[in-house]
Amino acid sequence: MIERVYLKEYVTFEEVELEFSEVELEFSKGLIVFTGPSGAGKSVLMRGILSIFGFFDINAKLSEAIVDNKLDLEKYGIEEDEVTIFRQIRKNKNRYFINNQAVSKKVVNKVAKEFIDYLSLREVDEFENENIVNLLDKMIREKEYYVKLEDYKSKYKKYKELKNKLEKINKEEKEAIEKIEFLKYEIDKIENISPKVGEFEELMSIKKDLSKIEKIKEKAYEIERIFEYENNVYEFLDMIEEDSEFFSNAMNELRIAIDKAQEKASYLESIDIEEVLNRLSNLQELIRRFGSIENSLEYLEEKKKELNLLENLSFEKENLQKEIKTLKKELINLAEYLHTKREEVAKKFEEKLNFYLKKLYMPDAKVVLEKDNLYNLGITKAKIIVNDIDINTISTGEFNRLRVALLASKLEYEEKEKTLFLDEIDANLSGEESMSVAEVLKYLSKKYQIFAISHQPQLASKANKHFLVTKKDNKSFVKELSKEERIEEIARIIGGKEKSQKAIAYAKEMLNIK
Structure with missing residues (x-):
């Protein structure tokens, strides 16, 4: 409080x-x-x-x-x-x-x-279906009922999840044909190029070497002429009594370098430059689009998985439909049980409500239960009708008294x-x-x-x-207000500013003051 x-x-x-x-x-x-x-x-x-x-x-x-x-x-x-x-x-x-x-x-x-409950003017929340159904549920004092109610709620939650999933599949199915074609096109485009990590860098190196192959061959030919003077160098070193090992090693290293250059030149001459350039162009297109070859390969795997899901939609849909059908049958059986129990207490609730309505000088009300589609509380749709008139159309005075009667009726069930x-x-x-x-x-x-x-x-x-x-x-x-001040205020409400003795006397009578 x-x-x-x-x-x-x-x-x-x-x-x-x-x-x-x-x-x-x-x-x-x-x-x-x-x-x-x-x-x-x-x-x-x-x-x-x-x-x-x-x-x-x-x-x-x-x-x-x-x-x-x-x-x-x-x-x-x-x-x-x-x-x-x-x-x-x-x-x-x-x-x-x-x-x-x-x-x-x-x-x-x-x-x-x-x-806190705040009842503002013409607020109809308390007369909404779910609030009335919840009140009826509180009136049922059977453990089995609450076990089945919780079972229903749990199953209904799963039922809604499956229905949403099926709805999503149905929507995807309509778009699937066009999407499958697009995915296949995307996958084929990357698979036809068949990129490999590090390949682009390797081809760029080859392209660079191809651009200078002629210069390498020309220089190698010119350098080979040095070997014509090799013996002269050995003779000179003998004459000055210097060890020739360093020169011998240097000439051997040079021969190896020239052989490698010639082998590389021979290999490069066997490569189709147009093929290299085309391959580089394809790889560059992937890099421009995805940022790197690694990213393009990740994208390829994602699209393959997406394609696999779409191609298996019909199988998943069939399984979902079977599961939903079974679950719906269980829900309907539970909902029928809940509805029957609610019908039993609805009459008691109607009697209690009319007891207070009578005290409030109101005509009797009817608590009407109907069966509807499955929702989170079952199949029960509940409404209160006064004088065969919908509560939304009754007068403000009647509406407020109905609210007071409803509050009083559910008093003992408030937890x-x-x-x-x-x-x-x-x-x-x-x-x-x-x-x-x-x-x-x-x-x-x-x-x-x-x-x-x-x-x-x-x-x-x-x-x-x-x-x-x-x-x-x-x-x-x-x-x-004190006791005396309350008399004055109630007399004012009764008679206005000019509080008559009659109004004061009536105020005292209402307050049970002699």
Whole structure:
């Protein structure tokens, strides 16, 4: 439950500090009602409180709320404490904190939605199919049912994954023929060249050598003439009594070098220069496109794998269709079981709902279950109809009372204590109807902490805490009312500014004050 709220420099409120911890009575979480003249800032204040929890963008310089609910903060990486403190500070931009740890607004709202329900005007979420089906599931008290429900959810998740995979294959199949041709063309283009790592560098070296083969041959011929003077050198060395070994070694090395050059020249002359140039051109095209020969070979392998997958689509598709067919059959059997059990509790839920609708001076409602296509909760489609009229077309007053009846009907099945925010839930109602709403909300406060804005005396008279919102000189103020001040405020609501003795007497009667 929310124990304390603080707002500083928020719209027309300079400072708001509200304490709610005293509300908790022996069997009550508390009904907290805000009243005051139109335009004083009641809705603005409620939005401000909700903004602390990320439901709206906040305009306060500083805001804070202390909450005593047991929340699973560890999954968000937030340290837990005895109480949870939500704080927002505005410095250039809004910054959010939970237990002094900086978090995003999104995380704040996710945490808050675990214990806060905000029912805005004409909000129909609670009447959506899945919410009604989930409520029916909570009413079923059979272990076997929950085992089968979880089994269904698990199988349905797999079913959807397989369906998505099949859909992807069907889509790919339409494009496969054209894509297969393209892949084959790409593969053939690289395979026809059949590049090898290091080949390009080797051919470039050959090309370079081919460009100077004639010069090599010419120089080799000229150098060979040195051997004509070899004997003269030996004779000279003998004459001066020098060892000729160094000269002999040098001449042998020279002969070897000339032989190698001639062999290389002979090899190069056997090479087809046009073939080398064409090969280099093909390899250069691959390098330009892929960056390197290595990259082109990697691309080739990728395309071969892709081609293999596409050529095996029909086989994979056939297996998928068989698996989906088997799984669908299992899902339908499970869904039929779930639907039958839901039908059994739907009647009980309808009776409970109509019990509260009667208290709220509303006609009976019907909880209608129909079978539909498979979805994540089975085949059950549920809706609530009042007077054979769709809830989207009933009046605002009827709609709000229906929401109150729904809240009361699911009270005993709520697993967690929650805080409700209700914005003028008793709007457009007669006195008798307003009192019925007030009494049911009072009952709901056994399980919920309820924040409500009201312009009606009935709801104000049932409050555990009653706050008055006023406005003066374009500044708004909020204060908790004492017993005497509550009499004055309720009398104002009944009779307007000119509070008659009759209005005051009626206010005392509503508050059970003598």
